[in-house]
Amino acid sequence: MTDPILDPAAGDPLAGDPEIAALLQREATRRRGSLQMLAAESTATPAVRAAVGSILADKYAEGYPGHRYHGGVDVVDDIEELAISRAHELFGAEYVNVQPLSWALANFAVYAAFSQPGDQVLSLSLKHGGHQSHGSRANLSGRWFTVLNYEVRADTEQIDYDQIRELALIHRPRILVAGGTSYSRSWDFAAMRTIADEADCIFWADAAHLAGLAVGGVLDSPVPHADVVTVATNKVIRGPRGGLLLARGEHADSLSRAVYPFIQGAPAMHSIAAKAVAFAECLRPGYAAYARNVADDAAELSARLAERGLRTVSGGTDTHIAVVEVSSLGISGREAARRLAACRIIVDKAVTPFDEAPVAEGSAIRFGSAVMAADGLRPAEMSTVADLMIDAMRTDPDDVARQAAITEAVAAVGEK
Template identity: 40%
Template sequence: MNYDTVRSVDPAVADALEAEVDRQGDTLAMIASENHVSEAVLEAQSSVLTNKYAEGYPGSRYYGGCEHADTVEQLAIDRAKELWGAEYVNVQPHSGSQANMAVYTAMLEPGDKILSLDLTHGGHLSHGHPKNFAGQVYEVENYEVDEESGRIDFDEVRAHAEEFDPDMIVSGFSAYPREVQWEEFQAIADDVDAYHLSDIAHITGLVAAGVHESPVGVADFVTGSTHKTIRAGRGGIVMADEEYGDAIDSAIIPGTQGGPLMHNIAGKAVGFQEALQPHFEEYAEQTLKNAQALADHLQDHGFSLVSGGTDNHLVLVDLRDSHPNVTGKEAEEALEDVGIVLNANTVPGETRSPFVASGIRAGTPALTTRGFDEDACETVGHCIAEVIDNPDDEDVKAEVAEIVTGLCEEFPLYDDDTEGLVFE
């Protein structure tokens, strides 16, 4: 993969792009929200649709010349409906956060109340953190996971909801390694007369493949990211019953966005088409198997995992018991030195700054896309353990770096000989 045309205009940017291709190929992407898309998705996202304004929706645009943009967006909508079984879909949000913003804008008034999972317990900024728009526009309180079990305590959520009387309850997470019981959240929301927004940003692909329970048809609103485990064009999505469609459409344009990014929507359409193929369910199942293999190896090595394991694509390691003198940030930096890229993460009962943190979060979606199986993920777990056990030992890090290099060569990414990732 090269950028010769870019180089003829802007060598500095071409250098950075080609270096990033090398970085991704030569390292293991284990940030749980990252994945690798196919060359078909990359090609769609770099298409001439980047030139086209298409404010409005298919068949009802503010500008002319949108017939082909209409085709692409309608394909993305129809494929999303088939993937997730939704009555209504909007594929225009630029991100999962903007998808959440659209639902809030459509259904709430400034000052209304939101009950959501605390950020340090696995929630997301857009669920109402004080530094985020949601925390500034709405009154937000948080429920937490049980610090001992690492799981959501629905009795605590119900008690909090009855006391706080929210207008909207948000379920979903950015760092919760267990399956979510959407019906429990919906029952609580119904009992306190609140809307229920389910944010499946991390697990859109797992839900589409049927390896995680779906909130579609259960929650009032479902939002998500369209990259992560679904491997489509980068952006967001909103799903709901048809009765809410007009309100959400208006909340996105003119409410929170202008022109949609039609090239990104093309990438979504292509990625959704790939996810409709039989191989995608195999991919999702393997992602879970790989996460379980990674979790088992780390536990066998003495690491404490939040909730004691994983049901999904991510593992959340609490370093405080096994490595009390190693912070999450120190572990992240030591692992990046050897080519393993993951992130420091807060854990329930966190006592350190979120910029330092006491845990690390590791995901398997990108590794699985490259072809990793359980054995390969156990090897990765061994590498992670060796580095965290010996974060300042350069000999150990050199040995691990060599193993990582071998894995990258065994499972190439965008390899010129194979014409890159093509999902068949």
């Protein structure tokens, strides 16, 4: 008997699960005609989605190519080697590990490879744009390690490398971290390397948000400078949700053991195939134009919002991320995000570096431009987007008619 799941003639494979099919359709409808502006999201390409949904989802392949625990791995060995080869070409790193199931697990592998519980880690403060996996007390990293934070300058809201050097030389941390989730400016990775050398510590660049822009030629790459680089293969890269480790060759053994068997078991081979697809797509000439458009959209939208009275933290952005203060509108970041969502503009609430508002409310919103760029929106259209955002944030939550009018205008832009 032919397995209906594998038989293309069997029709819709979800026909037997109408509840999930309906929910997937709802999600497609939610996205259609809206402005998806979450900084953490991008749009996976059709080829990436095909690989994620492929037969490889069934395959168990614990271990590394040539050294698997299970049999029947000749094909997946070739797939993983291909993904590694493409990552070498794309990023120029001496060591590549494509197995981390997520960006956060790639981050934890760095801790496992280079430190012991209780060791000191120096990273960007969460309120100043860092990430919870860099030492938040709500996260394993903040409970297992002694975390010290550096902050942005009060006058420019940009990284203070003198402060980092001072803290590093006083405390001599085991790991120095560059990178964050809400910091919109480029990093001086060469300066961070110099500081790490002076303090005799491991320099880790968390490039989850930056790697796609770096390979697209928009930002400098951290790979030549850092001991280890972690990457999220979704976001601007437009690959599957997953993690990637890039490092100097001298760290290969410790990082390989940290991923497997210390952090995780068998890798997700369907995700590794999709990573290989994404790396190949990033190597194509058109990707650089996409990456440039991502950055240009973010910079242009920030500038247009500034013209309308909303200040962008640090005065602008070099990346796809911007944190925009909304307190001048008389609302919190949380309320701003709620009003925007009511008009199908999806952003995050956020705090500013020296925010006096409660974290749960915040004084700002955070947006990203990767999905807009993937959907074909260009800098010339950011003035219209800025107008729609301002209108939505100024609209009373009970004014349903006004919300409907803005939503219709958003759909016209989102369905470009």
